[in-house]
Amino acid sequence: MDPATGPTLLGFDVYIVGSIMAGIAALAVVFAIYTALTIKDPMSKRVKALEGRREELKMGLVTAGTKKRQSLVRKTDTTDRIKDTLGSMKVLQQSQVEVVQQKLAQAGFRNKELAIVIIGLRAVLPILLGGFAFVMLYLVEVYPDWQMKRVGALALALFIGYKGPELYISNIAKKRSDAIRKGLPDALDLLVICAEAGLTVDAAFNRVAKELGRAYPELGDEFALTAIELSFLNERKKAFNNLAYRVDLDAVKGVVTTMIQTERYGTPLASALRVLSAEFRNERMMRAEEKAARLPAIMTVPLILFILPVLFIVILGPAACSIADAFSGGIG
Template structure:
């Protein structure tokens, strides 16, 4: 029998696995006999300290950011007030458009008015320098140059309003698409016995993934219904935040239901059917416009290719016959 350091190899092969198993069992027993609560408490304390440090840091950063934003907004507001271009009606109108566009920060209203003042000066001034001082278009007449400069001034002045209108249109279209489904869910919640607050909260949670804009508005309405003393104000705020006649109809129905105690499920069911009919009518209208829209691409791109495919072989045959007929 071969030997290794004076030990039999068979015995050594038997003792080594036994020693490894004994060490493994001993380490497991040592861990098992330790108090698990000590480790958990230590881990919880470490996590609490990490969270506290993160919350403190994020709060400090948020506070610093808010202070900087408020200082900048105050400076812009003071500048516009000194120039006598900041009016309360303009600020309220800008805030209303921002809310309809999904921008909740009201301080951006001052930025919109400031953009109307600064953008024409910047872009219009650059265009004046480019056209007149640098003579960018020497072949153009005076009327064309004036039209380019005037168009730049007007477009720069309207740029913030165009941006807001575009965002409002996209947001309104997204809300319009999900409104019938939201009303169906409101009907189900009302028939299940949920209150209006709980129904709005449930619908916002269910529609948050499919229609994020509508879910956000319903969630905000549910919060206002729970905190405002006048519930009618919460529904009116929803109508002000969404520039859509269908939402105004829903708000009117909800206000009448709150005031007179009329059945909510039946009224919402009628509104849902009406909105679905309107959506179908819009789809049919788009389908009816499709032939007229396809006329121009058909004439410009499809018919020339079709004529080439049909008449090309005949033209080639006629050309070959004329060539062969020559003496």
């Protein structure tokens, strides 16, 4: 070993690797301290935007200011051009647009015009990604050893181009639904307290949104928007149906059905919400127990592949080194 260099492991200098890892660890600690000291309310900007939209709807305004009006007109013109192009290509259907709009709403995107953009990306991205993959694999021949793998890579590029936007939106919607599911029992408990305190339904939703906005920003966002819709829509049932439209959860649909029935028949709201809260808590506990029961089976493969080989190396490594030293000494 060269005295100018340190010990090596798998061809890498141990000192250099250790220094790099220590630097990364120090940066991670600094970042963790920074994020812990700079806590920001995730609901503040969203609530401010919703309140602004509420005032605009009350005053009958659609836009505010010339710049905002021009930006909205440009965005509308762009989506109209995309819609006309897709319509001329016979690849745009109203039912398809409605499905994409609902997925965008479930993912937290309020602009319905984005549905046209998503459908346009599904038509354009396969051509772009497929053409790029074809050029790189067949013309440039980045991997000349690939034979049948080229066909698979080209098919994968086409699949990602077509299903990529939809999978991205579905992933965001799933994460948002999971976050809302976690905070729903606590939200129902607070709704029960607000109902028993004598608050109206829209005031109760607004109060719950403020209280749970920091812990569950997604749920607070939906409740705040529902409270705003309850205050200015002609039919309160439509506001509850919009909540069920934006959140793809059976629990939320049950809450919406309960709220509509209490509005229609005048049944006690607190008792019904208390029963729903108890059911959702039991469901959450059962889901956690199910995940805990699956844990031993899930840990079997990592245990066999990663933990047991390392354990064997730690146990048998010194013995193997001693045996090798003994043999080398006897031979010498």
